[in-house]
Amino acid sequence: MDSRAVRIVLTVAGTVCVALGAVGIVLPILPTTPFLLLAAACFARSSPRLHAWLLQHRRLGPYVAGFLDGRGMPAGKKRIAIVTLWFFIAASSAIVLVQAGLTVASGLTVAVLAVVALLVTWYILRLRSVPDGPVPDEPSDPPVSSAEEALP
Secondary structure: OOHHHHHHHHHHHHHHHHHHHHHHHHOOOOOOHHHHHHHHHHHHHHOHHHHHHHHHOOOOHHHHHHHHOOOOEEHHHHHHHHHHHHHHHHHHHHHHHHHHOOOHHHHHHHHHHHHHHHHHHHHHHHOOEEOOOOOOOOOOOOOOOHHHHHOO
């Protein structure tokens, strides 16, 4: 593929990921942050304009900004991500075992799902935890007393 075709594919993939991430804001079964992180990665390689738009977006930007800036992930979001991950891994494993029965292939599939879930859990737990709620871009200045305000 030439670079123009790659940029088009990445832009389309990023746009689909933004749509899925936006839907995930209102549907608790669909994760928001992973889709928006994937969109940011796609846009970073295909469209600097769309990448900047995503990071500066009033609603979507905060989902990825703290992660990309190295500030960490809110502890509550970590818990939600890990619980959601394991719920869907368990549901997927159950579906595989019910549909395929207990075979070598289904056993390997469930094992791969479990290993992926363990690695993702380990990665999330390694991220720096920040307090829940909005994370300020810069540390706030300490309050100034009235005596200090009077100084020239």
